[in-house]
Amino acid sequence: MTDSNAPRRRAPGMSTEQRREMIVQTALPLVAEYGSNVTTAQIARAAGIGEATIFRVFADKEELIQACIARALDPTQLIDHLETISLEQPLADRLLEAAEAVQGHFGRMGAVLGSLAATGRPLQRTPPTAEDGRRVRRDESQAATKTAIADLFQPDQAQLRVPAPAAAEVFLGFMFARGRSPLTADVEAADLVDLFLHGALK
Known part of the structure; x- marks a missing residue:
């Protein structure tokens, strides 16, 4: 028999990197479908999180799209x-x-x-350099x-x-x-x- 008054143990939260990874994985098929027209609200709904959570780990939608491009490549x-x-x-x-x-x-x-x-x-292509x-x-x-x-x-x-x-x-x-x-x-x-x-x- 369990004690109903015992404090509940919260599941451990995701690290910043884990949350970024989860959001990118969720965003990839949406970016493939909607391109740059995808919204952070769509991504948040698909991920089952609040839209504000996206902006806690990504500066803006552009940074998220860049992360999706990097993952696709x-x-x-x-x-x-x-x-x-x-x-x-x-x-x-x-x-x-x-x-x-x-x-x-x-x-x-x-x-x-x-x-x-x-x-x-379109993808931005820049000439490669030794420091690139x-x-x-x-x-x-x-x-x-x-x-x-x-x-x-x-x-x-x-x-x-x-x-x-x-x-x-x-x-x-x-x-x-x-x-x-x-x-x-x-x-x-x-x-x-x-x-x-x-x-x-x-």
Whole structure:
């Protein structure tokens, strides 16, 4: 039997970083749907919090949108997925799983950036400089993604015509081109992997 007069223990509150993370995760699909027209009121309702809570961890809507852009571009989730792909599978199966993960990442990225551009907020591109930390992080992310893909090729290096890192770079080029060309947008991932491995000839 419990004591109804005993003081209730409150659940531990979120840290600032945890709350920012929760808000960004909630905001991402809304930004993908509404672009720059999304409101902080919509995001607050979806997150089940008061709108004022957003402004306790973000200076304004612009800072929140910037955080959403950074998350859409961040390949951490993709790399984590690639690193869990079993090397015991045949190479074609490994690459099919990788292709679907890469396309999922590109799709999420394209949805957010495309929606923002469609609502009048094109990405601001500035020439990279030696002090540009964003360029450094982007280069590091791209290198980490290529390394994770190259690791999938490594068990079959003896059968490859090129070193595994080169095969990984070409494979990623295939995936990137698929999302940008209407001629390949409807090609199934399995067919694209087969084309990559065996060429265009029947």
